[in-house]
Amino acid sequence: MPELPEVETIVRRLRSYLIDQKIEAVQVVTPKILRIPPRRFVEALTGSIIRKIRRKGKMILIDLDSGSTVALHLKMTGQLLMDPQVIPGDPHTHLVFHLSPQGSQMRYRDVRKFGFFDLLSGHPGETPACPIQVGPDPFEISFKRFYSFLNSRKRAIKSLLLDQSVISGLGNIYVDESLFQSRIHPLIKAGDLSEDQARVLFRNIKQILSRAIRLQGSTLKDYRKPDGKSGRFQNCFQVYGRTGEPCRACGSPIQKIRVGGRGTHYCAVCQKVFGPVSLKT
DNA sequence: CTGCATGTTAGGTT
DNA sequence: CAACCTAACATGCA
Numbered sequence: 001m002p003e004l005p006e007v008e009t010i011v012r013r014l015r016s017y018l019i020d021q022k023i024e025a026v027q028v029v030t031p032k033i034l035r036i037p038p039r040r041f042v043e044a045l046t047g048s049i050i051r052k053i054r055r056k057g058k059m060i061l062i063d064l065d066s067g068s069t070v071a072l073h074l075k076m077t078g079q080l081l082m083d084p085q086v087i088p089g090d091p092h093t094h095l096v097f098h099l100s101p102q103g104s105q106m107r108y109r110d111v112r113k114f115g116f117f118d119l120l121s122g123h124p125g126e127t128p129a130c131p132i133q134v135g136p137d138p139f140e141i142s143f144k145r146f147y148s149f150l151n152s153r154k155r156a157i158k159s160l161l162l163d164q165s166v167i168s169g170l171g172n173i174y175v176d177e178s179l180f181q182s183r184i185h186p187l188i189k190a191g192d193l194s195e196d197q198a199r200v201l202f203r204n205i206k207q208i209l210s211r212a213i214r215l216q217g218s219t220l221k222d223y224r225k226p227d228g229k230s231g232r233f234q235n236c237f238q239v240y241g242r243t244g245e246p247c248r249a250c251g252s253p254i255q256k257i258r259v260g261g262r263g264t265h266y267c268a269v270c271q272k273v274f275g276p277v278s279l280k281t
Numbered sequence: 282c283t284g285c286a287t288g289t290t291a292g293g294t295t
Numbered sequence: 296c297a298a299c300c301t302a303a304c305a306t307g308c309a
Contacts, residue, residue, distance in 0.1 A: 001288050058289080076288045077305080092305095112304045114289065155298060164290075172288060221287095261300075263287075 002058060002074045004137060004169030005212035006223050006231065010080060011055045013226045017082055018050045018062070018106070021099040030094035033108065035118040044068050044119055045097075057134040057168025061120075069120040072108075077222040078115030081107050111222065137169035138205045146202045150190040157193065158186035159260035161205075170205070173218055173240045176265045178205045180239045185271045186257075186264050211236070239265040 002010070023045045028038045044066070052063040060080075062070040074080075083104045095108040095117065108117070138146070149166055150157070160166060161175045170178070179186050181204040184197060193201070217223055217231030220241070224230060238248055243256040247267040255268050 003288095073290080075290070075304095110304095111306075112288095114304065116290095153297085159298085162289090260298090 001076050001171055001173070001220065002078070002217070002223055003171035003174050004055075004058065004209055005174070005215075005233065006217035007055050007058050007060060007074070007169075008213050009216045009225060009231065010074075011053050011060055014060075014062075014080065014106075015053050017102075017104065017226060018053060018099070020049060020051075021102055021104075022047065022049045023064075023097055024100045025098040027096040027098075028094075029096065030113065033094045033110070033113065033115065033117055035116050041117070041119055044121075045070065057137055057164055058171070059134065067122040069122060071118045071120055073115055074110070075112070075114035075116075077112045078108065078110040079222065079224050080226055081109060081224065081228060082226045106226070134164050134168040135166045138167060138202070138209060141167075143199060143202050147195060147198045150193055150198055153190035155190060156187045156259055157184060157190045157201075158262070158264060160190045162260070162262065169209070172262055172264075173237070174205070174208055174212065176240045177208050177238055180266060180271060181208060183270050183272075185273045186259050186266055188273060239267060241265065 024047075026042050026045050028034065028042060031038045034041050045064070048064040048066050048068070050062055051065050054061040054063065058073060060072050060074070062072075064070065072078075083106075090109065092109050092111050093107050094110055094113070097106040099106065108115070135149075136145075146167070150160065153160055158175055158179065161170050161178070162172070176186070178201065182197065182201040184193070184201060212218060212231075212233040215232040215236065216225060218233040218237070219230035220234060239254050242254045243265060244253050246252065247254055247270060250267065250269045252267060252269045254265055257264050257266070
């Protein structure tokens with residue numbers, strides 16, 4: 001499930017394949033993947049040259065020389081695969097881009113079809129802003145700003161960190177890992193964190209994301225780099241997907257609970273809820 | 282077979 | 296506005 005490290009890895013790889021390539025042709029196999037009429041999409045892309053590839057939160061933005069930008073989101077199972085990885089007759093391939101002069105192909109694959117492509121129109125020389133409402137990612141803000149996001153919020157810290165309109169890039173895996181690393185219980189209200197706790201959390205979020213980028217993301221099932229290969233950060237998980245297994249810090253079994261409708265992994269011994277605790281007598 | 286869990290965002294309601 | 300709920304979808308599992 002592509003979160004910031006996976007999307008960043010994909011973007012870096014795509015740059016080496018796509019920059020200055022011309023989109024010779026686009027095949028739309030599954031129109032529902034597009035947020036605009038297929039005809040308009042094909043017309044806007046055909047003959048354009050790819051100039052820049054950017055990431056905004058978990059979105060991928062591909063700037064064309066025409067001034068337009070292709071904006072896409074992989075959601076849960078979307079993949080961008082280059083040529084040799086193409087599976088002939090694959091039922092889950094929805095878009096095919098033909099590139100020149102390289103002569104290569106890039107395909108969009110998505111088993112669940114949650115992902116989407118949009119087209120942002122702009123003027124040549126300008127870079128269109130991101131279409132959807134996404135807050136800054138953890139690398140784009142200061143601690144002060146991060147702390148102000150938590151301030152006086154009543155929702156669980158886990159839910160807040162997952163809210164892309166507040167802070168972008170984090171998903172279920174990296175939130176659970178960051179909270180564990182910071183010894184913070186996922187249900188603590190965001191506004192109840194001390195400044196020291198928030199500082200530790202902020203540092204750990206960035207450290208874990210950086211490490212995950214270095215290992216080229218986490219592959220559970222669907223995430224692949226454009227060359228079809230897996231990431232390696234899944235081998236570093238401390239809590240995610242380790243329900244019942246011993247905590248690497250204290251040995252007690254990792255718990256799984258539901259927070260804001262999301263499966264949440266944590267260590268009940270290392271990540272304590274503190275402050276006023278109501279006890280039944 | 283049924284029913285549930287999976288992760289992400291949009292869009293709705295409270 | 297903040298917080299919460301559910302739909303969209305395919306697949307694997309108990």
